[in-house]
Amino acid sequence: MARGVVRLAPSRTCVSCRTTRDKRDLVRIVRMPDGKVVLDPTGRVAGRGAYLCADGSCWRAAIDKNIIARALRVTLPDELRERLEAGPAATPLHDQGGARGEE
Numbered sequence: 568m569a570r571g572v573v574r575l576a577p578s579r580t581c582v583s584c585r586t587t588r589d590k591r592d593l594v595r596i597v598r599m600p601d602g603k604v605v606l607d608p609t610g611r612v613a614g615r616g617a618y619l620c621a622d623g624s625c626w627r628a629a630i631d632k633n634i635i636a637r638a639l640r641v642t643l644p645d646e647l648r649e650r651l652e653a654g655p656a657a658t659p660l661h662d663q664g665g666a667r668g669e670e
């Protein structure tokens with residue numbers, strides 16, 4: 568009877584390797600409504616998202632092939648590009664607090 572009903576753990580597909588994984592194993596990159604593109608460790612930023620494997624294995628390929636830019640139809644900002652090039656070790660994937668929204 569329960570056929571096909573597995574679990575409701577949200578899953579997403581990595582835009583680089585096309586692997587479907589648990590959402591927690593992916594990092595979200597978001598194009599916000601104002602056009603800014605940011606890494607979104609919280610998964611709560613409003614906007615169009617693209618996901619990459621959180622272990623960083625796909626980050627370099629995503630840059631080389633311009634996958635993020637194409638997925639989100641944006642130009643990858645230098646800052647984000649540098650963070651992806653540096654890999655997950657250089658990117659704290661948790662909320663650092665101090666949400667800054669306005670400038």
Ligand SMILES: [Zn+2]
Nearest residue numbers: 581584620625
């Ligand atoms: Zn991947």
